[in-house]
Amino acid sequence: MLFVGIASIVSAVYVTIVLAFRIILRDIDLKHDLVYRHAGTAVGCLWLSMDPSNYAWFQWIMEAVAIANAFSCHSMIVAGTKFTPVSLDGKVAIVTGANSGIGLETARELARMGAQVIFACRSQKRAEAAIEDVAKSTGSTKLLFLELDLASSKSIRAFADEFKKTKLPLDILVNNAGIHYYQRETTVDGHESMFGINHLGPFLLTSLLLPTLFKSKAPRIVNIGSCMMKVTTSIPFDDLMSKKNFNGITTYCWTKLANYLFTLELHRRYAEKNVVVNCVHPGLVISQIQDNMHPALAALAKWAHILRPLVQQTGSQGAYSPVFAATSPTLTGGNYIERGEVFEPPAHLKNEKMAKRLWEMSCNLTGWKSK
Incomplete structure (x- = not known):
């Protein structure tokens, strides 16, 4: 549980940095779905941190979402979408x-x-x-x-x-x-x-x-x-x-x-x-x-x-x-x-x-x- 908790915190910080960096430079806007997901996860984790004992199952879900958001952030925002190769023979x-x-x-x-x-x-x-x-x-x-x-x-x-x-x-x-x-x-x-x-x-x-x-x-x-x-x-x-x-x-x-x-x-x-x-x-x-x-x-x-x-x-x-x-x-x-x-x-x-x-x-x- 401790490992997952630390991983979710690191993931949340990573997504926060990437999104802030990209929003400031206008690479993405506030309407991006990842922004909403990240904000919702952050609010959920903050609420759970006040009294996590009664909602252990929900905390696991929120932490899993935070980690998933980090992977999604990197693939969608940082790495980008790869093209589909075509033949350019003769071009x-x-x-x-x-x-x-x-x-x-x-x-x-x-x-x-x-x-x-x-x-x-x-x-x-x-x-x-x-x-x-x-x-x-x-x-x-x-x-x-x-x-x-x-x-x-x-x-x-x-x-x-x-x-x-x-x-x-x-x-x-x-x-x-x-x-x-x-x-x-x-x-x-x-x-x-x-x-x-x-x-x-x-x-x-x-x-x-x-x-x-x-x-x-x-x-x-x-x-x-x-x-x-x-x-x-x-x-x-x-x-x-x-x-x-x-x-x-x-x-x-x-x-x-x-x-x-x-x-x-x-x-x-x-x-x-x-x-x-x-x-x-x-x-x-x-x-x-x-x-x-x-x-x-x-x-x-x-x-x-x-x-x-x-x-x-x-x-x-x-x-x-x-x-x-x-x-x-x-x-x-x-x-x-x-x-x-x-x-x-x-x-x-x-x-x-x-x-x-x-x-x-x-x-x-x-x-x-x-x-």
Whole structure:
């Protein structure tokens, strides 16, 4: 009995930490059924603790539920829903930032399914190491590196030209690469870095590759977003370069909203061409993007490194939703996806007017002439 009691207390504390962490970061909301179950169990255990002798049988039930909640919490909220593998033989996929984290694991799973995968990365050395790793784990020989720096429109255009020279088709584009800085920096094009790399770079890259994607029978575009977009309400169109007011967290949040709005506008414009485009929140994943957090947060994350796997997803788990969005045969476009399921974002974020305005301003800033 003592062991079960301790286990239930540990389970309850674990679920409390995970739920609080996820609710604060908008990864789940207060309406999630696990929140209700956990609250009910906590109240029941508290009530029983006042006089447990008369309700020993009920205490066993409550403690069993507390332990079950912990397992449910980890599988539903932390680990996420795994995709169903499909055959991608003959398909070609481009994954940006494929040398680490979510990008690497997404590339690995696409290769495992038979796709030829293009590793679109800045560093050739790191990309080649990633390719060697994926080749060993999947047996694939259809892996190729092409240099891409999303901070440079020149590099993006050069990448698109190099890809065209390969004469390969394109079936799947995963816009995965992104950054999070706590200090304001600028790209080589003079744009604020998070806006430039998280949105303008993928916008230009996608636009340049659309003609090739249109030739595919079932083209897919996956934009990696974040639940953090729910923290913001709009795009600061009067200060897109964050010259007036820069805050690392705030800017990151609205650039992730830009990923979703880009998805909406792509879907509105090109759904008739059979392009399925979706925005994916991969989960709260342990990745290198956290290396650029504010020093205080980075130090806290480092100190809590042992506990992070209990509350955050691994890179392979973070790939579940991107791979689902890239391969599910029943999935339609224009959606926001979390944990391998389609979720409805807050109504105020599903703003077509704001999406159109962002598209127009992105065209102006990148020099892309939209057709």
